[in-house]
Amino acid sequence: xxxxxxIRTSLADIVNEVAGIPADDVxxxxxxxxxxxxxxxxxxxxxxxxxxxxxxKIPDDEVKNLKTVGxxxxxxxxxLA
Amino acid sequence: xxxxxxxxxxxxxALLGLGVYRPARVVPNAEIVDLIxxxxxxxxTRSGIETRRFAGADETVVSxxxxxxxxxxxxxxxxxxxxxxxxxxxxxxxxxxxSAAAMxxxxxxxxxxxxxxxxxxxxxxxxxxxxxSDMVRAGSAQHVLVIGVxxxxxxxxxxxxxxxxxxxxxAGAVVVGPTDEHGISPVVWGSDGARYDLIRQEAPWPxxxxxxxxxxxxxxxxxxxxxPVFRWASFEMAKVAKQTLxxxxxxxxxxxxxxxxxxxxxxxxxxxxxxxxxxxxxxxxDIAQQGNTSAASVPLAMxxxxxxxxxxxxxLALLIAFGAGLVxxxxxxxxx
Numbered sequence: 498x499x500x501x502x503x504i505r506t507s508l509a510d511i512v513n514e515v516a517g518i519p520a521d522d523v524x525x526x527x528x529x530x531x532x533x534x535x536x537x538x539x540x541x542x543x544x545x546x547x548x549x550x551x552x553x554k555i556p557d558d559e560v561k562n563l564k565t566v567g568x569x570x571x572x573x574x575x576x577l578a
Numbered sequence: 579x580x581x582x583x584x585x586x587x588x589x590x591x592a593l594l595g596l597g598v599y600r601p602a603r604v605v606p607n608a609e610i611v612d613l614i615x616x617x618x619x620x621x622x623t624r625s626g627i628e629t630r631r632f633a634g635a636d637e638t639v640v641s642x643x644x645x646x647x648x649x650x651x652x653x654x655x656x657x658x659x660x661x662x663x664x665x666x667x668x669x670x671x672x673x674x675x676x677s678a679a680a681m682x683x684x685x686x687x688x689x690x691x692x693x694x695x696x697x698x699x700x701x702x703x704x705x706x707x708x709x710x711s712d713m714v715r716a717g718s719a720q721h722v723l724v725i726g727v728x729x730x731x732x733x734x735x736x737x738x739x740x741x742x743x744x745x746x747x748x749a750g751a752v753v754v755g756p757t758d759e760h761g762i763s764p765v766v767w768g769s770d771g772a773r774y775d776l777i778r779q780e781a782p783w784p785x786x787x788x789x790x791x792x793x794x795x796x797x798x799x800x801x802x803x804x805x806p807v808f809r810w811a812s813f814e815m816a817k818v819a820k821q822t823l824x825x826x827x828x829x830x831x832x833x834x835x836x837x838x839x840x841x842x843x844x845x846x847x848x849x850x851x852x853x854x855x856x857x858x859x860x861x862x863x864d865i866a867q868q869g870n871t872s873a874a875s876v877p878l879a880m881x882x883x884x885x886x887x888x889x890x891x892x893x894l895a896l897l898i899a900f901g902a903g904l905v906x907x908x909x910x911x912x913x914x
Binding site: 536537538540541542544545557560 | 805808848
């Protein structure tokens, strides 16, 4: 079972790969749109990459609720639990 | 019982000629942004679109198709009277009947060629190429004209933030016919009607007698749910592209050119990454100048690559087109 920090680190790598944002900036309290400048289409790419990486499902309807990195990490943790 | 004659195994089939029509008026983002409270930069980063073309009153679905078709016929070295069938892929011929195809065939001088329109939205051109190839193989026709044409500016709401900057006008045509070496791979195609509402005409055309006047909700212009469409197009269509290469017995290393439907530059980029296209493969990016012309986008993008010297006649090109329905189709072709 991955820890919160392990999930955050993997997600940070994905955000870095998709949107070119330094992985160190991808912290739990950061908003994807407002702080990290990840636009809605990049967010879709992040979600699809996260689904593959963590073997979870993140439906379109859920994506809009994932405002911060912490929201996404918590959602993935719940799916893995 | 007397057996009906079965079709004999048909000839090798290829795209023999290509022609396009780009409307005269170039429309920069600056002309679009005020009505949607947006900016040139926002449109460029979300879609890659810098300009698009809108057809004028004298540039109709029929006239643009006829112009593109004449070039395609000339390049193929085929006279219009040699055509056995005219297939027109479009969603913006605004008459339910008669078809645009019959009018186009008549104006080209192809009568009495069979003629019909095909409703497969942005995938329509690739649907048409597949049908045409099968017709020639099966002996139903020797030469088929396949046209992708749209005048989406007629059915786009200039105040709709999700579509007004995307959709545009134009036409492209190919002649499909017999040749020495087969140049059209088996199609991989399909549909997913569960997602019928992701890209849609919002309301039906007004009917003359409507027993319930309240039933007419919304306008007849196009609407799109951008993010789910982006997800489907970028990732699920990359899988269809891979299946198409497998069915053709090819790998990405064998390709010279990748021509996806010009839906959005971000979709093209995401698909190219998912397919791991090697650097030698030229990627169609006609959307930057042309916008999303639905059924016309693949032949328009094909022509641009050849005109710019990025692709040549005989190159192996992976075509994939996808859109409202949802529907999709893909095949590998040798460029005409």
